[in-house]
Amino acid sequence: MILLNWFTIEDRDWRELLLIILAALFVGSGSLALSLARLGTIAWQHLWAPLVWLALLLGAHSLLRYYRINRDPFLLPLVGLLTGWGLIMLDRLAANFLARQVVWLLLAMAVMLFIAIVPRDLRFLRRYRYTWLFGGLLLLAATLLFGVNPSGFGATLWLKLPFMGQIFFQPSELLKLLLVVFLASYFDERQQLLKLSRRRGWLATMPYLAPLLLMWGFCFILLVWQQDLGAAALFFILFLALLYLATGDGRYLIGGFFMLLLAGVFGYYAYDVVALRVDAWLNPWPDADNRAYQIVQSLHALAAGGLVGSGIGQGFPNYIPVVHSDFVFAAIAEEFGLVGGLGLIACFGLLAYRGLRIAALARRPFHAYLATGIVILFSVQSLMIMGGVTKLLPLTGVTLPFVSYGGSSLLIAGVMSGLLLHLSANGIE
Amino acid sequence: MIPNEQEQFQRKVQRLLLVVSGAFLAVALTLVYWGVFRSATLAARDDNPRSVEAALRIERGRILDNNEKILAYSEMVRGRALRVYPVVDSGPAVGYYSFRHGTAGAEEAYNNQLQGMPEDDWRKFVRELLNQPLSGQDVRLTLVAEWQQAADALLEGQTGAALLLTLPDGAIRVMASAPGYDPNQLDADFERLVADERAPLLNRVTQGQYQPGLALQPLLLAAALNDGLIGLDQALVDANRPVAINGLQLNCLPGAPDEISWRETLVWSCPSPYLDLAGIWGSEGLTAVFDGFGLTNRPDLQLATAAPAAVPVTDPAKAVIGQDSLTVSPLQLGLAMAVLASEGQLHAPYLAAAWQDGDGRWQPAAPKPVSGQPVSAAAAQAVLDSLPLYDNIREHAALAVAGPEGSLHSWYIGMAPANAPRYLVVVVLEQNDDLATARLIGRALLNR
Numbered sequence: 001m002i003l004l005n006w007f008t009i010e011d012r013d014w015r016e017l018l019l020i021i022l023a024a025l026f027v028g029s030g031s032l033a034l035s036l037a038r039l040g041t042i043a044w045q046h047l048w049a050p051l052v053w054l055a056l057l058l059g060a061h062s063l064l065r066y067y068r069i070n071r072d073p074f075l076l077p078l079v080g081l082l083t084g085w086g087l088i089m090l091d092r093l094a095a096n097f098l099a100r101q102v103v104w105l106l107l108a109m110a111v112m113l114f115i116a117i118v119p120r121d122l123r124f125l126r127r128y129r130y131t132w133l134f135g136g137l138l139l140l141a142a143t144l145l146f147g148v149n150p151s152g153f154g155a156t157l158w159l160k161l162p163f164m165g166q167i168f169f170q171p172s173e174l175l176k177l178l179l180v181v182f183l184a185s186y187f188d189e190r191q192q193l194l195k196l197s198r199r200r201g202w203l204a205t206m207p208y209l210a211p212l213l214l215m216w217g218f219c220f221i222l223l224v225w226q227q228d229l230g231a232a233a234l235f236f237i238l239f240l241a242l243l244y245l246a247t248g249d250g251r252y253l254i255g256g257f258f259m260l261l262l263a264g265v266f267g268y269y270a271y272d273v274v275a276l277r278v279d280a281w282l283n284p285w286p287d288a289d290n291r292a293y294q295i296v297q298s299l300h301a302l303a304a305g306g307l308v309g310s311g312i313g314q315g316f317p318n319y320i321p322v323v324h325s326d327f328v329f330a331a332i333a334e335e336f337g338l339v340g341g342l343g344l345i346a347c348f349g350l351l352a353y354r355g356l357r358i359a360a361l362a363r364r365p366f367h368a369y370l371a372t373g374i375v376i377l378f379s380v381q382s383l384m385i386m387g388g389v390t391k392l393l394p395l396t397g398v399t400l401p402f403v404s405y406g407g408s409s410l411l412i413a414g415v416m417s418g419l420l421l422h423l424s425a426n427g428i429e
Numbered sequence: 430m431i432p433n434e435q436e437q438f439q440r441k442v443q444r445l446l447l448v449v450s451g452a453f454l455a456v457a458l459t460l461v462y463w464g465v466f467r468s469a470t471l472a473a474r475d476d477n478p479r480s481v482e483a484a485l486r487i488e489r490g491r492i493l494d495n496n497e498k499i500l501a502y503s504e505m506v507r508g509r510a511l512r513v514y515p516v517v518d519s520g521p522a523v524g525y526y527s528f529r530h531g532t533a534g535a536e537e538a539y540n541n542q543l544q545g546m547p548e549d550d551w552r553k554f555v556r557e558l559l560n561q562p563l564s565g566q567d568v569r570l571t572l573v574a575e576w577q578q579a580a581d582a583l584l585e586g587q588t589g590a591a592l593l594l595t596l597p598d599g600a601i602r603v604m605a606s607a608p609g610y611d612p613n614q615l616d617a618d619f620e621r622l623v624a625d626e627r628a629p630l631l632n633r634v635t636q637g638q639y640q641p642g643l644a645l646q647p648l649l650l651a652a653a654l655n656d657g658l659i660g661l662d663q664a665l666v667d668a669n670r671p672v673a674i675n676g677l678q679l680n681c682l683p684g685a686p687d688e689i690s691w692r693e694t695l696v697w698s699c700p701s702p703y704l705d706l707a708g709i710w711g712s713e714g715l716t717a718v719f720d721g722f723g724l725t726n727r728p729d730l731q732l733a734t735a736a737p738a739a740v741p742v743t744d745p746a747k748a749v750i751g752q753d754s755l756t757v758s759p760l761q762l763g764l765a766m767a768v769l770a771s772e773g774q775l776h777a778p779y780l781a782a783a784w785q786d787g788d789g790r791w792q793p794a795a796p797k798p799v800s801g802q803p804v805s806a807a808a809a810q811a812v813l814d815s816l817p818l819y820d821n822i823r824e825h826a827a828l829a830v831a832g833p834e835g836s837l838h839s840w841y842i843g844m845a846p847a848n849a850p851r852y853l854v855v856v857v858l859e860q861n862d863d864l865a866t867a868r869l870i871g872r873a874l875l876n877r
Contacts, residue, residue, distance in 0.1 A: 241445060244441065245445065302463040304472065306468065314560050315560075338461060341457075342457055349450060352450070360439045360442045360443070365438075368438060383452050387456050387459070390456060392456060
């Protein structure tokens with residue numbers, strides 16, 4: 001009965017704490033199960049990371065409880081559940097990366113809390129939008145020139161941080177965030193203009209289509225230079241969503257969709273990497289031993305999961321190459337079954353709902369655009385990789401936010417969660 | 430934002446939410462599609478390593494000997510089941526289980542049982558829900574481990590086989606084939622075993638194909654007696670005339686008197702009188718005799734057996750001294766000889782004494798029906814009583830010419846106790862013209 005009362009409790013602090021406790025029960029039992037499956041006993045090596053995680057989460061809860069009374073009580077538990085799930089999966093799939101990921105989690109949580117609590121308002125983001133954008137583009141340019149790949153092969157999307165040993169940073173992750181900030185402030189400013197222009201006929205909108213074409217061009221360049229289909233599509237969809245929000249005109253969405261398709265077709269014929277992924281998506285079976293190996297093994301993992309999965313540590317997701325970053329969703333579907341996979345999708349769905357709710361309730365257009373942009377980033381990125389892993393979409397090398405292994409991705413996700421928390425608390429501007 | 434604007438904005442946000450939710454739903458449905466509707470198809474694909482992993486995790490049931498001594502069991506090592514054979518020379522009856530090289534012997538014959546198949550739906554559902562590996566049921570063989578080990582020791586250094594049956598049920602107590610192999614080392618030794626000219630992987634008891642030679646004599650005598658063609662004490666003239674086979678001259682054993690009876694042809698191993706029987710029976714009659722004793726069929730046993738000759742008799746004169754196209758395995762000859770001690774009835778062999786059902790209860794193997802009555806009880810008993818007697822053992826030994834090279838192999842058949850045999854031993858030694866060795870091995874086994 002006490003538990004039932006807790007569910008109906010109105011107080012957001014207690015609700016947040018209850019949800020954190022539920023997430024901790026899930027992650028805790030997962031790590032215990034992993035330890036038992038691996039070693040037949042409960043061992044510290046599988047418990048320390050979840051304990052650090054729990055301490056971080058409870059610390060964050062206490063701070064937010066004190067400094068951000070009106071925050072959305074679902075955000076922190078959701079971020080907690082996803083990162084905790086990610087940690088036990090990393091322990092299970094590639095334990096040698098666990099310590100490093102915990103350090104990144106520490107940083108991400110710190111940055112999240114800093115952004116949620118410290119700034120009085122977010123005006124600085126809006127004011128220096130061009131600085132952010134050009135900073136981001138500069139970083140990207142630097143990657144094009146000096147980029148490396150930590151694994152020694154593949155796309156060179158990382159920068160090696162100076163004086164920090166083997167720490168790599170992926171600027172395109174930061175660029176996502178900067179782009180959201182830039183676009184939010186840009187549309188905030190242009191909203192009136194775009195709306196006015198619509199009333200003066202189709203031709204008059206042409207000058208205002210310029211940003212659309214510019215953006216498309218920018219993404220196209222990204223595609224051409226880096227052959228990074230995922231990032232290009234992600235940026236473009238983000239732009240379309242915010243453009244729709246600004247204009248309310250569905251034609252931009254439809255037109256943009258065809259432009260995306262066009263770029264895809266171009267990419268298919270121009271680049272082997274893109275062609276390979278599209279071919280493997282359309283029909284992976286004939287090439288299952290070779291180029292479509294990864295996606296076919298991923299489908300095997302999905303099929304093997306059944307209703308409740310094999311249990312953590314008891315399936316065979318390691319047959320999927322680099323399962324711990326891009327294919328962690330397949331591993332979850334195998335070891336936690338349909339229940340786990342659908343649960344994870346529901347978590348991202350809930351995150352999108354809470355984020356858009358923040359946007360809808362925002363008092364200022366800039367805040368609304370910012371919240372929407374962040375939600376679109378989280379949602380589209382998770383949809384792209386979950387859709388890729390399930391062969392609903394072609395594979396794009398993006399990470400599953402919060403869950404996949406990857407420091408830059410986690411850090412930026414922390415920043416964006418911090419922004420959402422800040423916005424939800426209706427920070428005084 | 431002004432209220433009207435905010436409302437408009439909220440509607441757009443709602444639409445975005447709808448689109449995003451729709452996309453998440455699509456991913457969810459795709460997941461259901463793979464996890465539910467395509468699950469079985471994908472699980473069956475060759476490139477799915479999970480079927481291999483699942484097979485590697487099957488905890489096979491144990492194989493026990495007749496006294497419940499463990500002959501084979503599975504041990505889990507790092508999530509994979511390792512098959513262990515505590516009795517190294519458990520022989521071809523137990524066989525081997527290797528993921529890479531398949532199965533043989535009882536491991537093959539009772540594979541489903543040992544793997545826990547078939548599995549009822551409810552058990553399967555619970556097992557899959559809990560992600561437990563298949564676990565099989567135990568099988569108890571009729572084999573006696575100590576006797577088996579003794580037989581292996583006796584065959585050491587020989588190429589051949591030894592079989593010990595209990596009578597009249599045809600239960601296999603010893604099935605030894607030399608040279609053998611260590612089933613624990615099968616994966617490591619496999620290439621060498623396959624390349625070895627002496628064929629250690631061959632189960633000579635069931636798959637060995639040997640010319641029966643004069644080992645057939647007691648059977649032919651019983652059949653002739655049964656048909657009323659001869660009397661056992663009927664005197665034979667010129668019994669010692671030579672018979673030519675593949676350039677070799679076959680005679681009675683040295684010292685045989687000129688005039689002997691049919692009964693004494695067994696003692697002196699005389700081939701020539703049997704040519705007269707061939708004349709009477711002809712191809713058809715002789716084939717019928719061989720059929721009757723089950724020499725032209727595969728024995729009713731789940732182990733791998735050699736295919737019998739398509740035409741057992743091409744030349745009756747050769748066939749009657751076991752040097753025609755008919756070849757027999759020690760098991761076939763043993764079962765045929767058992768007829769003499771079983772009131773003329775032919776019994777099917779059996780190797781599994783009992784097996785566990787899904788609930789772990791032992792189910793004894795159903796007795797097999799008698800497969801035929803080639804001769805009358807009286808004829809069988811009369812021939813049995815005519816076999817040479819040694820130390821309470823009725824025995825018969827004979828040489829056979831193996832193939833055109835003229836190499837010899839020796840047969841020994843012994844039954845004990847002499848008055849009402851309960852044990853029957855068959856020994857065959859390849860490239861061995863010294864009946865004494867085969868006799869020694871056979872007698873040693875019967876004396877245990």
